Amino acid sequence: MLVVLCFTLVMFTGDRGNTPRLGVDLQGGTRVVLSAITPDGSSPSPDALEQAQEIIATRINGLGVAGSEVLIDGETLVITVPGQDGAQARTLGQTARMYVRPVLNAQPAPNAEQSSPDEGTATEDEPRATLPGDADEAAALIEEARGTRQSEDPETQAATLAEHECSPLDPLAGNDLPDKPLITCSNDGQVVYLLGPVLIEGEAIDSGSVSGGYNQQQARWEVSFRFQGQASDDWAAFTRQSVGQQAAFVLDTAVVSAPVIRDPTPAGSATSISGNFTEEEVRDLANQLRYGALPLSFEASQAQTVSATLGLASLEAGLIAGAIGLLAVLLYALAYYRLLGVIAGLSLAIAVGLVYGVLVLLGRYINFTLDLAAIAGFIIGIGMTADSFIVYFERIKDEMREGRSFRSAVERGWQRARRTIMTGNAVSFLAAAILYLLAVGQVKGFAFALGLTTVLDLFVVFLFTYPMLSLAIRSRILSNPRLNGLGAITDVARERAQQEQARAGSRTNVEGATA
Known part of the structure; x- marks a missing residue:
């Protein structure tokens, strides 16, 4: 009966394929090089690289035994995953720095497509990346972006909000200052937001409470979690004072969800991030929140095909x-x-x-x-x-x-x-x-x-x-x-x-x- 049940699941669930996934040594894979970028252009410390390697390896373990490898090569991390799809490797290298910021203003992006965005926006197939270039150039771009998009001057904010064009290449991805306002975009590039200083940082999320799943009542995929410690009380106080307003969940400067607060959230209660997510996007987001942010931001190279080491x-x-x-x-x-x-x-x-x-x-x-x-x-x-x-x-x-x-x-x-x-x-x-x-x-x-x-x-x-x-x-x-x-x-x-x-x-x- 167990054998019959097992092969019934094999033949009638999922993609109904009857062959196992092969590892890098047998079918080859995809290699992505992650180059560390620091705000001041200095070299990343060995401790930070080792911590980033450990977090990425933990994210891989959270996805299952996937036969992937994470190696330190100088000032870069090299991720190798089985198969020919490099999206997963680039997602694993996303900084995943989560902040909760109040929404002060929002308007359609100047380069937005003609569509009606949802209050919760979906992540892209390709994760947001940092700008290419050497360390000095990247540091200069980060400083320039902070001067305009994180300015506290109302006139500069208004001008930047009206002119800012959304792009997946964001120099502030993983490098924004939490105590400053931020002008940024939704992940689908449809909306530009003016956000206030950070209310709660992602480190306050209880990693054991993070879960991704399908909400049957709302008919959508979402990630739920709880804040711990003082952050739980801060979130309860903010939702009590901000009914009818929006709160933005920002992942590496990209607004992944900006729900309107309908009711106050009691301290210790679960909070959810929802939007036009797919099952895979929810799984990746939950994995990133569960295991924390990387200590560095990285620029991902183009995926390269790696031949099978054994065949x-x-x-x-x-x-x-x-x-x-x-x-x-x-x-x-x-x-x-x-x-x-x-x-x-x-x-x-x-x-x-x-x-x-x-x-x-x-x-x-x-x-x-x-x-x-x-x-x-x-x-x-x-x-x-x-x-x-x-x-x-x-x-x-x-x-x-x-x-x-x-x-x-x-x-x-x-x-x-x-x-x-x-x-x-x-x-x-x-x-x-x-x-x-x-x-x-x-x-x-x-x-x-x-x-x-x-x-x-x-x-x-x-x-x-x-x-x-x-x-x-x-x-x-x-x-x-x-x-x-x-x-x-x-x-x-x-x-x-x-x-x-x-x-x-x-x-x-x-x-x-x-x-």
Whole structure:
């Protein structure tokens, strides 16, 4: 039933594809170089680069085990993701500095398209980027933008608001001053806003409360969260005093949502950011808010295609090696265990089917990618599944050597074997979990695959192998020692019984003669 359910989900949900996602080493990927830009044009500190690397790696983990890499190269970060779409890599490198600012004024952008914008605006397919150029040029552009778009002079504000044209290339992205007003645009470039100084910073968001989902009542995608500490009280006070006004949620100077405050929000209550979001945009935004802003702003280069480091030939070689190993195990099991070997073969087939189906679903829903290290983890895990069968079968043989019937041996052997099986799998899962927590890159994928297969091993042994043997003992044919491969064990048990009877008879004769 689990196998049927698994493959039903594979065939009738999502994109209905039946192949797993492949990692960079097998299918190639996309590489994006993020160049750090500081407001004064100075070189970024090593600590800031390491912190940015850690946050981006955490964002990747928040999207699932995606087989991506984040490396520091001088004053740049290099992100490599599987596949040919570089949008995800550029999104991961977005500064994601969230501010909540009051809306002082708003009007259509001079270069806006003729459309009616929504109060909540959607993020673009391409994230907002910083201006290109060397560090000195970028610093000069940042200073110039601050002089006009963050001016406190009303005349300068009015002139800039009327003339400002929206562009995804914003020198203030991640570099705006929180204690100054800001003239900026909605993410769709339709509206220009004059915003007041920052009310609440993104660091005040409770990361554990961030979630993205679909609001059935409002029929829209949204991200919900709660503010923590003093920010929760500040937000409650602001909404109480500003009913009917707009508050802008600003992400790297882009207004992602500017809802009208309809009712006061009590302290500690959830707040949501909504708009014309897609599911992917909501997931990315929630991921950015959950793991915090980068300490630096970055300029993203054009995405470059990276060829597979190993290639499909290595994938085929790994799969062939695994298939040969499983076939050898099956042939040995059939020759040594006969009927028990058939059940072992069916159990292994079930295990392989479950692993493949779950692999496809994980690639679809959490972006798990199959690389050569993960293949090794799956093969080792399936091999350990075979170990569980052997433990159980040998327990059955031990019981039969002691003179018990096949029926009795199956039940008593299971009672003795299951604790050993659970202990062995617990040790393997613990090792995989520790390796997953401490490792990075492909080693993390290996640990994930090993841990997953270990869990599926228990499902197979408890829900298939043992029930199949419980059915076999009800059949006269399958219980026949000459057919189920336990004839030699039965002969050994008979010989032991005869020897015991002979020894018992000898002791009786000796005792009688002594008497």
